[in-house]
Amino acid sequence: MKKYYFVADIHLGLKVGDPAERERRFISFLEQLEDDTAALFLLGDVFDFWFEYKSVIPRGYTRTLGALARVADRGIPVHFFVGNHDLWTFGYLEQELGLQVHRGELYISLEGKNFLLGHGHRMGRHPFRSRVLHHMFHNRFLQMMLGCLHPRWTFAMAEKWSSHNRCARPPHYRFRNEEEPVYKYVAAYGRPVDYCIVGHMHASVRSQLPAGGELIVLEDWLSVGSAGPVRGDIGIFRGTEEGKVEVVKTSVVVHPH
Numbered sequence: 001m002k003k004y005y006f007v008a009d010i011h012l013g014l015k016v017g018d019p020a021e022r023e024r025r026f027i028s029f030l031e032q033l034e035d036d037t038a039a040l041f042l043l044g045d046v047f048d049f050w051f052e053y054k055s056v057i058p059r060g061y062t063r064t065l066g067a068l069a070r071v072a073d074r075g076i077p078v079h080f081f082v083g084n085h086d087l088w089t090f091g092y093l094e095q096e097l098g099l100q101v102h103r104g105e106l107y108i109s110l111e112g113k114n115f116l117l118g119h120g121h122r123m124g125r126h127p128f129r130s131r132v133l134h135h136m137f138h139n140r141f142l143q144m145m146l147g148c149l150h151p152r153w154t155f156a157m158a159e160k161w162s163s164h165n166r167c168a169r170p171p172h173y174r175f176r177n178e179e180e181p182v183y184k185y186v187a188a189y190g191r192p193v194d195y196c197i198v199g200h201m202h203a204s205v206r207s208q209l210p211a212g213g214e215l216i217v218l219e220d221w222l223s224v225g226s227a228g229p230v231r232g233d234i235g236i237f238r239g240t241e242e243g244k245v246e247v248v249k250t251s252v253v254v255h256p257h
């Protein structure tokens with residue numbers, strides 16, 4: 001039985017909780033993927049900040065990059081969706097690691113079910129603000145300008161921006177279901193959706209859609225308050241004995257071995 005895995009918002013590099021432990025946990029998950037893995041979908045913000053230059057990449061993440069390359073080398077397709085924190089990738093992940101990079105959402109049929117996949121930050125969110133930001137972030141000229149700054153400044157700015165983002169968000173985000181832009185977006189998608197899986201909201205949600213499909217929001221991999229050990233959602237889509245298919249979601253901590 002084939003399995004498809006979905007994870008989001010690892011935010012590697014973010015100085016929250018124990019960043020090294022978080023990275024080990026993610027690597028442990030990657031190393032424990034079995035041969036029946038049909039594909040791995042990284043649904044955005046794997047890195048808290050990624051900005052690569054023509055011949056230089058950010059410091060750190062060595063073991064993660066190696067582990068991702070090994071998964072791809074095993075012949076398991078690895079889909080990397082850019083999030084709002086790690087969209088500045090310009091070929092390295094494809095050429096060096098063999099990942100498939102997606103800059104927008106992906107509508108795909110898996111085992112006869114229709115999936116809508118993405119990071120989720122652009123799905124129905126503040127159309128104007130989101131569009132302006134999107135064009136700024138994806139504008140080649142602005143990217144070039146940013147690339148001309150000394151990395152010391154670029155990365156210092158990013159760290160400020162990231163911690164500002166975290167402080168601006170209430171600690172326990174409450175998903176408002178029908179009121180959420182992403183819910184409205186999927187409900188009015190216009191094509192049949194059995195499962196829409198996103199991240200970005202740092203909340204753990206399974207919500208029925210009006211047309212019968214399901215919206216699944218994956219919990220991030222950051223340490224959450226005092227509610228026990230760090231966790232992180234892993235969505236698994238698999239066939240069952242009866243030939244049916246289902247998505248299960250687990251927050252089980254993956255122990256490094």
Ligand SMILES: [Mn+2]
Nearest residue numbers: 045083084200
């Ligand atoms: Mn995000």
